[in-house]
Amino acid sequence: MKFFDEAAIHVAAGDGGNGCSSFRREKYVEYGGPDGGDGGRGGSVYFEASDSLNTLVDFRYQRRFCAQRGVNGSGRNCTGASGEDIVLQVPVGTTLIDDATEEIIGDLVEPGQRLLIAEGGRGGLGNARFKSSVNRAPTKTTKGTPGEHLDIRMQLKVLADVGLLGFPNAGKSTLVGAVSAARPKIADYPFTTLIPQLGVVKVDRYRSFVISDIPGLIEGASEGAGLGLRFLKHLSRTRVMLHMIDMAELDGGDPAGQAVAIIEELTQFAPSLLERDRWLVFNKCDLLFDEEQEQVKKSVVEALGFDGPVYTISASERMGTEALCYDLMNFLEARAEQLSHDEAFAEAQKALALRIEDEVRAKIKSLSDARKARL
Numbered sequence: 001m002k003f004f005d006e007a008a009i010h011v012a013a014g015d016g017g018n019g020c021s022s023f024r025r026e027k028y029v030e031y032g033g034p035d036g037g038d039g040g041r042g043g044s045v046y047f048e049a050s051d052s053l054n055t056l057v058d059f060r061y062q063r064r065f066c067a068q069r070g071v072n073g074s075g076r077n078c079t080g081a082s083g084e085d086i087v088l089q090v091p092v093g094t095t096l097i098d099d100a101t102e103e104i105i106g107d108l109v110e111p112g113q114r115l116l117i118a119e120g121g122r123g124g125l126g127n128a129r130f131k132s133s134v135n136r137a138p139t140k141t142t143k144g145t146p147g148e149h150l151d152i153r154m155q156l157k158v159l160a161d162v163g164l165l166g167f168p169n170a171g172k173s174t175l176v177g178a179v180s181a182a183r184p185k186i187a188d189y190p191f192t193t194l195i196p197q198l199g200v201v202k203v204d205r206y207r208s209f210v211i212s213d214i215p216g217l218i219e220g221a222s223e224g225a226g227l228g229l230r231f232l233k234h235l236s237r238t239r240v241m242l243h244m245i246d247m248a249e250l251d252g253g254d255p256a257g258q259a260v261a262i263i264e265e266l267t268q269f270a271p272s273l274l275e276r277d278r279w280l281v282f283n284k285c286d287l288l289f290d291e292e293q294e295q296v297k298k299s300v301v302e303a304l305g306f307d308g309p310v311y312t313i314s315a316s317e318r319m320g321t322e323a324l325c326y327d328l329m330n331f332l333e334a335r336a337e338q339l340s341h342d343e344a345f346a347e348a349q350k351a352l353a354l355r356i357e358d359e360v361r362a363k364i365k366s367l368s369d370a371r372k373a374r375l
Contacts, residue, residue, distance in 0.1 A: 005156040005234075007059035008099060014042030014083035016121035016144025017070035019129070023137070024076070034138055035077050036127040042120030042147040043067030043083030049108035053091040054198070056156055067118070070144055073126045083120060093159040093237065095357075099151035102365070104357075109159065117152065121145040155233070160198060160212030161332055163238030165266075167258050168215075170244040171283040173197065175315040176213045179325050203329040212238065232269050233364065236356045239332060241278045247296045247312075248287035255296050256303035263304060270359035275352055277331075279309045281324065286314040 017039025024032030045067050068083030096105040096117065106115040122145045130138035164172040180199025197213040214234055235241060243262065245255050259280075266273050280300070285293055293312060301310065309327070313320035339346045 005056060005158075007056040007154045008063070008151065009059050009154070010064045010149070010151050011045045011086075011088075011118050012064070012066040012149045013044050013118035013120040013147030014067040014069040015146045016040070016042045016123040017072040017080040018143045019124035019126040019141035020073035020075060020078075020080075021127040021139050021141045022075035033136065034127040034131050035075055036141060037073035037075070037078040037080065038126050038129070039073045039123030039144045040070030040080035040082040041123050042070045042144065043085045044116060044120040044147075045118040046085060046087045046114050046116055047090055047094070047096060047106070047108060048087050048114045049092045049094065049111055050089045051092050051111040053089060054158075055091065056094070056154055058089075059154065067120060067147065069147075070121065070123050073123070077126070077128055080123060082123075085120075087114070090154065091156055093157050095155045095157065097153045097155065097361075099153045102361075104361075105152070118148040118150050121147040157237050158198060158212055158234045159210070160234075160238050161209040162201075162211040162240050162242060162328055163235045164211070164213050164242050164244055165235060165262060166244035167246065167262065170246045171315045172213045172244050175242075175244070175281075175283070175313070175321065176211055178315050178318050179321050180211060201325050201328075203325055207329050207333075209329055209332050232265075233360045235266075235273060235276075236270065236353075236360050239277065239335065240328065241273075241276055242281045243278055244281045244283055245296075245300060246284055247282045247293060248284045256299040259300045260303050269363055270356055272352060272355045272359055276356075277308070277335075279311065280304075280306055282310070282312045283315055285312045286317050286319060 019039050020036035022034065022036040024035040026032060045065060065086055065088060067086045070083045071080030073080045090108060092109060092111055094108045096108070096115070097103070098105055105117060108115060124142040124144040127138045127141050130140045132138075164175065166172055176197055176199045179201045199211050199213075200208055201211050202208045212234065214232070243259065245259055247255060249255065263274070282293070282297055282300075288296070297310065297312070300306075311320060311324050311327075313324060315321060339349065
């Protein structure tokens, strides 16, 4: 299954059916009178979040979705049938944007959440509706109103509790494979991971969290270089970011310099992302002596001015991964408890999430406009 996190479609609700002009004519009924029925209502278009989907590939080739038109009214006061609604299934975490106004229509973040996007037209009135004491035989009817038409742009941001970021070959995919049942592709060349990979980490029988491997970043990712720009937005909905650092660069790279470069890319893309909880994870500790490990950690922490949690692991050998997962689980549970009991903190986190969304959307739009201008 190919991974697509963006799609643009056109949705059209059905028009309402027209009212009918008819008169009752029966044997032995001298004054039948008008009996034209109303038109049926047009079908509407809904979007529904489904946890069985993880990509927008279904909208890659079919771009137009039109609901059914309402049936016209008929004689004997028969109302026309309403048009069938369309319910479009999308992955949880999909944002719907009006392409014409750039306004966010809705954000589907809960399984089963349903959102009305385009409302069907109302049915027209039949002539029976216009009968009165002074007009016993009206011929007036009304037409059904047109359904709504919209150009929708969909953006999928994967929902994960923990997001991994770092340079290519830092060991992000190896960590996901070590702590979860996910089996991402792992190789010794850059950009092995081309799409986000999700894994469920089971700490205990009834305790688990979702971890996401984001494709590796390089310098200039926030301006479109490499694969980072397309997938940086997936970090916006994580609750904790694990900044993974390769302690044993084979090409003699500078871990401190690379760590600083990652932070600069986040700052250029969405500065508010740095307000998210972020932990430093030094990987491949099995390839260095203890003294060398301490030197690398000290240089990186000083270069970043970092004062948060720091972990040393070897994802390939599963050294330190269990303690990391337990600490992450405890942190996520404590944060959920705080969100449910501290109203001020919950409002602050909601405001931060909205700020990040605005910055991500503005950055993507500016780069898209710049690309169009070059063309």
